[in-house]
Amino acid sequence: MASTRCPAARPADQSTCEGLADAVxxxxxxxxxxxxxxxxxxxxxxxxxxxxxxxxxxxxGYAWGDDAAREVLARAAQLTR
Incomplete structure (x- = not known):
């Protein structure tokens, strides 16, 4: 069966994608x-x-002036704390 996960998903990480696979x-x-x-x-x-x-x-799905890249940066910062 073909994978429906985005290209950024690592094979060991079995979590599902959030949002579109080409958001960033x-x-x-x-x-x-x-x-x-x-x-x-x-x-x-x-x-x-x-x-x-x-x-x-x-x-x-994002309001004007915001985008998925900003969301990724914010979440990555939370993960590295």
């Missing part, structure tokens, strides 16, 4: 890129040095 784009220091949902992108950002950008669906 993560770019590591070597230029590697990976799309992800808010939940898995936050977990990845908290553990791997990377930059977070709005993805193709970044503004779906």
């Amino acid at each position: 784009l993560l770019r590591d220091r070597k230029g590697g890129e990976r799309l992800g949902c808010v939940h898995h992108a936050a977990v990845l950002k908290a553990s791997v040095p990377c930059t977070v950008f709005p993805g193709p669906s970044a503004y779906v």
